[in-house]
Amino acid sequence: MLNKVWGGFFFAAFAIGMVKSLVFGDYEVWALMVSAAFEMSKVGFEIALGLTGIMCLWLGIMRLGEKGGAVDILARAFGPLLRRLFPGIPEGHPAMGSIVMNMAANMLGLDNAATPLGLKAMKELQELNPDPEQATDDQILFLVANTSAVTVIPATIFVYRAQMGAADPTDVFIPMLIATFCSTMVGLIVTASVQRLRLWNPVILAYLGGLTALVIAMIVYFSRLDREAMQLQSSVLSNFVIFSVIVSFIFLAARRRLPLYDTFVEGAKEGFNVAVGIIPYLVAMLVAIGIFRASGAMDLLLDGVRWGVGMTGVDTRWVDALPTAIMRPLSGSGARGLMLETMEAHGADSFVGRLVSVIQGSTETTFYVLAVYFGSVGIRRTRHALACGLAADVAGAVAAILVCYLFFG
Numbered sequence: 001m002l003n004k005v006w007g008g009f010f011f012a013a014f015a016i017g018m019v020k021s022l023v024f025g026d027y028e029v030w031a032l033m034v035s036a037a038f039e040m041s042k043v044g045f046e047i048a049l050g051l052t053g054i055m056c057l058w059l060g061i062m063r064l065g066e067k068g069g070a071v072d073i074l075a076r077a078f079g080p081l082l083r084r085l086f087p088g089i090p091e092g093h094p095a096m097g098s099i100v101m102n103m104a105a106n107m108l109g110l111d112n113a114a115t116p117l118g119l120k121a122m123k124e125l126q127e128l129n130p131d132p133e134q135a136t137d138d139q140i141l142f143l144v145a146n147t148s149a150v151t152v153i154p155a156t157i158f159v160y161r162a163q164m165g166a167a168d169p170t171d172v173f174i175p176m177l178i179a180t181f182c183s184t185m186v187g188l189i190v191t192a193s194v195q196r197l198r199l200w201n202p203v204i205l206a207y208l209g210g211l212t213a214l215v216i217a218m219i220v221y222f223s224r225l226d227r228e229a230m231q232l233q234s235s236v237l238s239n240f241v242i243f244s245v246i247v248s249f250i251f252l253a254a255r256r257r258l259p260l261y262d263t264f265v266e267g268a269k270e271g272f273n274v275a276v277g278i279i280p281y282l283v284a285m286l287v288a289i290g291i292f293r294a295s296g297a298m299d300l301l302l303d304g305v306r307w308g309v310g311m312t313g314v315d316t317r318w319v320d321a322l323p324t325a326i327m328r329p330l331s332g333s334g335a336r337g338l339m340l341e342t343m344e345a346h347g348a349d350s351f352v353g354r355l356v357s358v359i360q361g362s363t364e365t366t367f368y369v370l371a372v373y374f375g376s377v378g379i380r381r382t383r384h385a386l387a388c389g390l391a392a393d394v395a396g397a398v399a400a401i402l403v404c405y406l407f408f409g
Contacts, residue, residue, distance in 0.1 A: 006334070009288035013295035020296065032294040040290030040341075044283035047340060050163045052275040056268035058155040061246050063267025064260065065108060068252030074104035081207040085188075085197070088128065088138040095124035099142060107152045118146055119376050126377040134381040135374060137195045141188075143373055143385050147329075147366045148187040148392035151180060153245055154361040160340060161357055166348035171231065172357045173238035174218065175403040179362035181215050182399035187392030194384050219406070227409055234407060278333075285337030293341070298323070318401045320352040325359050325397040329366040329390060336360065355404045362396035 013033060020026040065071075079100050083089075089096050098121035105117055125139050126132065135143075154176055161169035185208070192199050199208070222230050253260055292298050302323075306316045324342060327335040339356040346352045366389040374382055 006284065006288050009292040012297045013291045016295040016297045016300070029295060033291045036290040036294035037287050040286040041283050043290075043344060044286040045279060047160075047163055047286075048275055048279040048282050051159055051278075052272055054159045054162050055275045056271035058159060059271035059274065060264035060266075060268035061249055062108065062153075062155065063270070064253040064258070064263050065245075065249035066105075066267075067258055067263050068249055068254075068256055070108060070249060070252055071101060071104045073252075074107055075100040078103060078207075080203055084201050084204050085141060086138045087197075088136060089125070090128075093124070093128070095121055095128065098124055103145065106146065115372075118142075118373060122373045122377055126379075132378060135379050135383050135385055137197075139374075139379070140383060140385040140388065141191050141195065141197070143370060144187045144191045144388045144392060145184070146373065147364045147369050147389040148180070148183040148396065151361060152177070153242065157357050157361045158242075160336075161343075161348050164340065164343040164348040164353075166353075168235050168239075169348075170238045170242055171235045172354050172361070173242065174222070174234045175354075175400070175407050176358045176361040178215055178219065178403045179358050179396055179400040181211065183363050183392045183396030185212070186395035187388060190391045191384070191388040194388065219403075223406060230407060281333050282337065282340075285333055286341055289337050289341045293345070315405075317351050318355060318404075320346065321355040321359055321401070324356045325400075328359060328363060328397070329393045332365040332368060335365070351404065351408050354408050355400060358400040358404055359397055362400050363393045366390060366393055 017029045017033060020029045075097075082100050082103060083096060086096065086099065089099075098117055102117040102121050121142065122139065125136065125142065129136050129139070154173070157172065157176065158169045161172070188208075189199070191197070199205070222234060225233065250260065253263060289298075302319055305322060306319045309316045309319060320342060324335050324338040327338050339360045342356045343350075343353040348354075348357075366386070370382060370385060370389065374385070
């Protein structure tokens, strides 16, 4: 899928360039596309290089939390809920433990820990599958939960926003938390409706009702503030929560008598490797998107959508974030490239710069997760998994747009 998308940017740019030069006599388009290719390759390298220090910091902190037992605490906290959402798993089966740990790792944004745990859980769920080529209800719900899982600490988004020059990289934290919660709830409700899963179980209602009430209360409170007070208070709350998590991770690691400095450095080394490792992918995507925009293809596409939306009288600023929203279910690196290119073009602190950040953090890459998780156990008939996952993606994007208008106007 990513290969087709990447090649599509180049072919579309070439086609638009031919039309502009042959029909309209605009020969400058070729110079603009070549210039964009060199400029965006430089930008891609500079972004990745600038990520190194911040990525080392966050992954070092995350390693302290992981080793200190933060995942275990979340697993115990949400274990009763997950045991009722997956009724097909016998009591004591190892699949439940892997699912709980995977969800906890996802909440903390520990992709390096969440993916192996997720694949392990899917393999153990496959042991309970009477038809090895067809996904069970539990496997589908687990996959949808992974594509829309709430990430409490979206550290990667903060890192990218900091590198792109955001004055307060964490000011999107509360909007992102609300958007990803909406995505998760819609994914769960749609999947449960198809599977006729009983969500009115007292324990399920207590968890989901409590979380929903908290999110609604947050929205109501912030909606009553004026714009300046809303942004100030949400920023203070975001930074307080994030710094509290950092201190908590250090405390948990210290309580287990872990070598704090050495553990942090262990995670920071991984952060360095991650930052350097993404350079080729980041350059490839930014060059393709830069050429696509320089050719005029991006403007042509967005202007058409903007005109259609404008005819209805609806504000059109969100349209510039549409490419990121469309790409998000298809390709994580593609969506990341579009997010960074949008922030480069409009500014990290612009409305659309904040919106693409919230969209990027509201869901996961549905097609990738489906291919990897089901492919790892040989499932061919995915049933309603894709439809439910895409429903969560759409809900996340819509919620991101609405909440950004609420917080950033």
